[in-house]
Amino acid sequence: MKALIIEDEGAARRRLESFVNDHSDLDLIGSASSGCEAIKLIDSTDSDILLMDIQLKDMTSFEVLSEIKEEYKGTIIFITAYNHFAVKAFEVFALDYVLKPYSEERLFQAVERSLKHRNPPTKEMYAILESLHFPNKICIPEGKTSHLFENDQIEWIKADGYYCEIHTVEGTMRLIRILLKEVHHLLPDNFIRISRSVVLNKQFVSSFRNDTSETTFVLKSGKEFIGKKSYYNP
């Protein structure tokens, strides 16, 4: 396995280098200390795995990955310091990552996992990485595109097959190809799934009626939704 290291902080990079050198399956073929160097390095070598810091000093990993000549085919392990939402998104879309500061064991596990599954970058990965530029917005990936919403903009979401209808407070609707389950995991805690096909923003619920097996939620806009207890109150 030919490995590249992309990390802008000296000591951290040297630690990664010695980790890769000590790993029996990995073979260090280069390391870069900036995004700019990383682009050249990725383009000029043929690597199987990237160990990559997400927030490089001169650019983000998203910019690196979108500026290289060919789409990266190997696996990537992301290294990040702190980002609550990014970590959520990494989990939902099964991206490999380690949080700083990390132990060698943790890094080892991440490498093992990614060597075993060998999942090349997904389209959502690009969207998630791009969304890191907007830490205060809600980001819903659709293929390589990120749909951005303000925190209190989404009123309710309805599943429609492989798609989701995202309804906003302005009364507009966006159809996005993503599963409701995935969307729900990406959203902050004020979103509740009330039935198989509906997620509501709690902020906009004005009242609810409890019946024996179901609950009717009424939004401030007057819309009503039937919720199944098994979903929101397990």
Next chain:
Amino acid sequence: MEENKNINQGSVALISWIIIVFINFFQLLYVKYTLPGKFDWDDVFYYPITSLTIGILLIYLFLLPLFSRIRKLRIGLQIPLFIIHGITYTTIYIVFIFLQIALWSDNLALDSFPDAVHRFFYTDFHNIAKNYFFLLAIYIAVEYVNKRAKTLIKQKELENQLKEVKLQALESKLHPHFLFNALNGITALVNEDPKKAEKGIIELSDLLRFSLEGNLQALITIKEELGFLEKYLSIEKMRYEDQLEISFQIDENVDLGKRDIPPLILQPLLENAIIHGFKGFSRTLKIVIEISANKIRVKNNGSRLRQNIEFGTGLRIVQQRISHHNKLSTINLYEEDDFVVCEISDLDL
């Protein structure tokens, strides 16, 4: 300030009493004109004038002092006391009003006085009692309004305090990003250079301690601020090593021991210079900190300023804090030669 907002219970009672007396007067006047012969002119004036004077005297001497005293007791006691107070008020009122009318009229018929009072008691006791309840209701209503105004003021104060605290929390926070990156750097140094790792831990602890416990209100000396800054910069230097070069230029005239700046105003400027200077820049980032008698400048040779400059939260908070300290002070971002400069102007150092 609170005193001004309170409504005076006495004056409200007084004004309503005057209004009632006037209504009574106009009613009598109306009867006088529509039913000629029922009243003399004397009757039209006697009753309103007597009820006005006695009513006002009683409000100030008997009602208000006792109202406030009774209201301080527990509610179970208040009700019987108000009933007794009410009956007493009504009695005094009736006795005095007849006494005054009797004194006023030419024929002071003292022998028939108790009889007249007695008869009036039978027919009009409830009317006077109503007056009592009316005044009591006004008293309690005004008391309620005042209390509400007070709670609103208190609530406002609490909200302001909360805002202040939130702002402080925001100010004093080292970015989690910085913190975890620093810890990661130290982790890497533990094997490579234990001495350096030790230094890093101690410096980061000092930063954290000040950030968590430091008093952001009190002014500090430039020397103290620079001490804090050096710790911060030494961590950044530990992370970026020779990709980052930092130098200080301090004017001789500056009195470093003068206690004159709010704490932690320089660190955000440096953080800003490092984050934005490095954007799309791959050479060594040089940062110069210039301190002269009336301004502080943080210069970096990194990436150029963008067209539309918008301050991030860090700079905005510094702007707020320094202008709170000195109205004239402002932050400016501009380019000079090959440097991007962030300047705090009009300081007095």
